[in-house]
Amino acid sequence: MTVNVTPHLNFRGDARAALEFYQQALGGHIAVVTYQDAGADPAAASANEIMWGQVASESGIRVMAYDVPAHLPYDQGVNSVFVSVRCTDEAEITSFWNGLSDGAEILQDLGASAWSPMYGMLRDRFGIVWVLDIEVPYSA
Template identity: 55%
Template sequence: MSVHVTPHLNFRGEAREALEFYRSVFGGELAVTTYGEMGSTDPAEAGLVVWGQVAAPNGFRVMAYDAPAARPWSRGEDPFFVSVRGTGAEELAGLWAGLAEGGTVVQPFGPSAWAAAYGMVRDRFGITWVLDVLG
């Protein structure tokens, strides 16, 4: 049996933009279903994402949705990190640079005491990403 963990990110009206951004960084296929497609009768929420996903051939996967107005939601401050681990420093450095566009560097990507390369960045949507090279 295999278990795979996929981060599910919650937004308020930014899910589609965030998913498109993550697709531009990691590649892969974007799938989006809106509240309207699921039968919502609220015109203000019809175009919002009820479920979305980016899945890339290299194994990257993230899901997201827009919390409806009736549900309390707050972006919060570092409620979680999304960890991306790989075996190639060059590939991860490129991903880190993409995520850093419009974001805030928490820890520059480079060698660390515990990994061949490590970096932390908060992207323009407030999501904190940790990237490191295995081994």
């Protein structure tokens, strides 16, 4: 059983540049999925922005990032970081979800998504946004 906690940084159109910078600074491999890759309207202005991106170094450092869609509010000082908890075990992720959801605002119910068998997002009682999911291999 494996658990990883990863900083998930939020941007408005700068996620790719940030990930490239972090890759240069930290080493490792970069992976990105654009909104278009995920099936968004290719004509949309944000089609080539990052829906999900990650730099993973050989030393174990990981940084995730995405571009907040234009239809969602974004203020660099208000909604700039998520805490991402990735597990390989459904029971474990469900246990973490149940603990964190006490008094939380559920932003996305824990359940299946297009990229994971279990994914959920909540803002805890202290205002911190947590993203929890089952980690699956990435296939470009």
